[in-house]
Amino acid sequence: xxxxxxxxxxxxxxxxxxxxxxxxxxxxxxxxxxxxxxxxxxxxxxxxxxxxxxxxxxxxxxxxxxxxxxxxxxxxxxxxxxxxxxxxxxxxxxxxxxxxxxxxxxxxxxxxxxxxxxxxxxxxxxxxxxxxxxxxxxxxxxxxxxxxxxxxxxxxxxxxxxxxxxxxxxxxxxxxxxxxxxxxxxxxxxxxxxxxxxxxxxxxxxxx
Amino acid sequence: xxxxxxxxxxxxxxxxxxxxxxxxxxxxxxxxxxxxxxxxxxxxxxxxxxxxxxxxxxxxxxxxxxxxxxxxxxxxxxxxxxxxxxxxxxxxxxxxxxxxxxxxxxxxxxxxxxxxxxxxxxxxxxxxxxxxxxxxxxxxxxxxxxxxxxxxxxxxxxxxxxxxxxxxxxxxxxxxxxxxxxxxxxxxxxxxxxxxxxxxxxxxxxxx
DNA sequence: CTATAAAGTGAAGCGCAATTCACATTATGA
DNA sequence: TCATAATGTGAATTGCGCTTCACTTTATAG
Numbered sequence: 001x002x003x004x005x006x007x008x009x010x011x012x013x014x015x016x017x018x019x020x021x022x023x024x025x026x027x028x029x030x031x032x033x034x035x036x037x038x039x040x041x042x043x044x045x046x047x048x049x050x051x052x053x054x055x056x057x058x059x060x061x062x063x064x065x066x067x068x069x070x071x072x073x074x075x076x077x078x079x080x081x082x083x084x085x086x087x088x089x090x091x092x093x094x095x096x097x098x099x100x101x102x103x104x105x106x107x108x109x110x111x112x113x114x115x116x117x118x119x120x121x122x123x124x125x126x127x128x129x130x131x132x133x134x135x136x137x138x139x140x141x142x143x144x145x146x147x148x149x150x151x152x153x154x155x156x157x158x159x160x161x162x163x164x165x166x167x168x169x170x171x172x173x174x175x176x177x178x179x180x181x182x183x184x185x186x187x188x189x190x191x192x193x194x195x196x197x198x199x200x201x202x203x204x205x206x207x208x
Numbered sequence: 209x210x211x212x213x214x215x216x217x218x219x220x221x222x223x224x225x226x227x228x229x230x231x232x233x234x235x236x237x238x239x240x241x242x243x244x245x246x247x248x249x250x251x252x253x254x255x256x257x258x259x260x261x262x263x264x265x266x267x268x269x270x271x272x273x274x275x276x277x278x279x280x281x282x283x284x285x286x287x288x289x290x291x292x293x294x295x296x297x298x299x300x301x302x303x304x305x306x307x308x309x310x311x312x313x314x315x316x317x318x319x320x321x322x323x324x325x326x327x328x329x330x331x332x333x334x335x336x337x338x339x340x341x342x343x344x345x346x347x348x349x350x351x352x353x354x355x356x357x358x359x360x361x362x363x364x365x366x367x368x369x370x371x372x373x374x375x376x377x378x379x380x381x382x383x384x385x386x387x388x389x390x391x392x393x394x395x396x397x398x399x400x401x402x403x404x405x406x407x408x409x410x411x412x413x414x415x416x
Numbered sequence: 417c418t419a420t421a422a423a424g425t426g427a428a429g430c431g432c433a434a435t436t437c438a439c440a441t442t443a444t445g446a
Numbered sequence: 447t448c449a450t451a452a453t454g455t456g457a458a459t460t461g462c463g464c465t466t467c468a469c470t471t472t473a474t475a476g
Contacts, residue, residue: 009443009452032330034242037433048455050436059434111327118386119319119327122240133390159408160401163393164384168405171383175375178326182341185371193368197376198405200367217422217473245463256425258466267464 017055020045021066029108032115033063033123064128067116070109075135077102082142088150089195092169095143096191099173104187110177118174140166165198172197225263228253229274237316240323241271241331272336275324278317283343285310290350296358297403300377303351304399307381312395318385326382348374373406380405 006014023045027036038059042049056062081098082091103110115121117136121129140163147162160168172194180187188194214222231253235244246267250257264270289306290299311318323329325344329337352374358364368376380402388395396402 035330038435039433042456049434050455051453053435054453115323115327115330119323119329122243122323122331137392157408159404164401165405167383167387167393168380171379172376174383175379176372179375184345193372196367197373200365246465247463250426257464258425259423261465262423 013055016047020047020052020055020062021069024062024066025070025108025112028063028066029111063123067112067128068131070106071113071132071135074102074106074109074113075139078139079142082146088146088153088155089199091146092143093191093195095146096169096173096194100177100187100191103177104180107181110181114174114178140170143169169194169198224255228255228260228263228270229277232270232274233278233316233320236271236274237319268332271332275320275336276339278314279321279340279343282310282314282317282321283347286347287350290354296354296361296363297407299354300351301399301403303354304377304381304402308385308395308399311385312388315389318389322382322386348378351377377402377406 020041024036024041027041027044030036038049038052041062042052045052052062056065077098078095081094084094085091113132116123116129117132121132144162144166147156147165150156151158151162159165176185176187176194179185228249232244232249235249235252238244246257246260249270250260253260260270264273285306286303289302292302293299321340324331324337324340329340348371352370355364355370355373359366359370367373384393384395384402387393
């Protein structure tokens with residue numbers, strides 16, 4: 001990573017860009033892509049509209065930059081969570097934990113992310129949604145690998161395909177996060193609440 | 209239900225209305241609310257734009273009518289699925305089954321429904337999304353009641369709160385449906401694949 | 417068949433918001 | 447200090463798409 005290569009001016013521009021994206025993030029997540037105007041974003045960021053266009057070719061590019069940059073950050077964090085431990089259960093626990101932490105501290109982003117990856121994305125003509133979905137798919141595959149390894153090692157029972165389990169785990173996290181977003185419930189303090197649903201069989205063994 | 213009260217003309221109008229909504233459904237689900245124009249919808253439905261406005265006050269009302277009518281149908285079907293059997297496991301099985309069936313045969317609708325209930329809904333100024341979310345919430349509560357009753361009767365173990373289990377089960381279905389929508393995978397033939405994730409504990413019991 | 421009403425049409429009006437660009441302001445450095 | 451370039455500005459332009467409504471077509475009934 002080139003670090004100190006940046007002149008004062010360049011750092012300043014980075015900062016401005018960042019502030020524009022922050023304003024955009026807030027408005028897009030509040031009102032959606034089509035209901036947030038460039039005018040508003042400019043005001044919120046305390047720039048003139050024209051200045052936004054010095055940084056971004058158009059509204060769509062701005063939105064793309066916003067979403068992809070955040071999504072990258074997010075996926076890097078999730079990936080790292082899977083690397084912390086060698087133990088499969090710990091890996092899953094960390095995944096749930098980090099996913100919750102990152103989302104809860106970026107609730108503007110979470111709205112956009114869900115809108116793009118879970119609802120049909122209707123904001124942008126093409127490309128962005130499939131790009132994000134691929135990122136997400138890769139992440140699910142990495143989680144699937146954890147399940148697979150746990151099975152190979154005899155740690156997990158083979159109650160379903162690893163990929164299905166990964167989809168299931170990820171969707172559980174999302175469901176609880178959505179609930180939290182809607183203020184219906186809190187995201188579980190402990191990842192174990194989510195893990196338990198997987199790890200404990202619900203049905204009472206038939207004792208005929 | 210008033211049935212045969214309709215004159216020929218009135219039946220005709222119902223039919224026209226239905227065709228308009230079908231065209232709208234297709235375009236909204238393909239391109240999203242803001243990218244589907246009334247012009248296009250009119251062409252698709254083989255009416256003039258003006259005629260659409262004889263049936264719907266404006267674009268937003270049309271969209272609302274579309275989504276709420278479909279969502280009602282859908283929730284009625286789901287509710288009925290829970291009534292088919294007395295047995296808790298069967299009730300859950302039917303829920304999963306019917307949810308899959310209804311969605312798979314209305315894949316245009318599923319896109320809109322997910323966009324409205326799972327992503328942040330940015331299409332409509334106010335009201336619709338919260339209305340749908342409430343419907344959905346009530347459905348989840350009904351599923352939660354099934355879990356609760358199963359626990360009371362000693363059929364289920366108390367591995368998590370009934371409401372959490374219901375959220376979990378519902379989100380699993382959605383995750384598999386989303387996967388199917390994206391063409392990554394098929395929705396499980398049998399509801400048991402989803403149920404197994406709940407009913408079988410994943411972790412191998414420690415045998416020290 | 418004719419008059420009247422009901423239904424259907426689509427070109428034109430209108431407002432909104434993305435984008436542009438001529439100008440103003442600020443920074444640079446000679 | 448002043449000339450020049452880089453940056454920032456926001457009013458004006460532009461185009462799009464919802465909505466309207468005067469008109470045409472079709473149905474009804476006398």
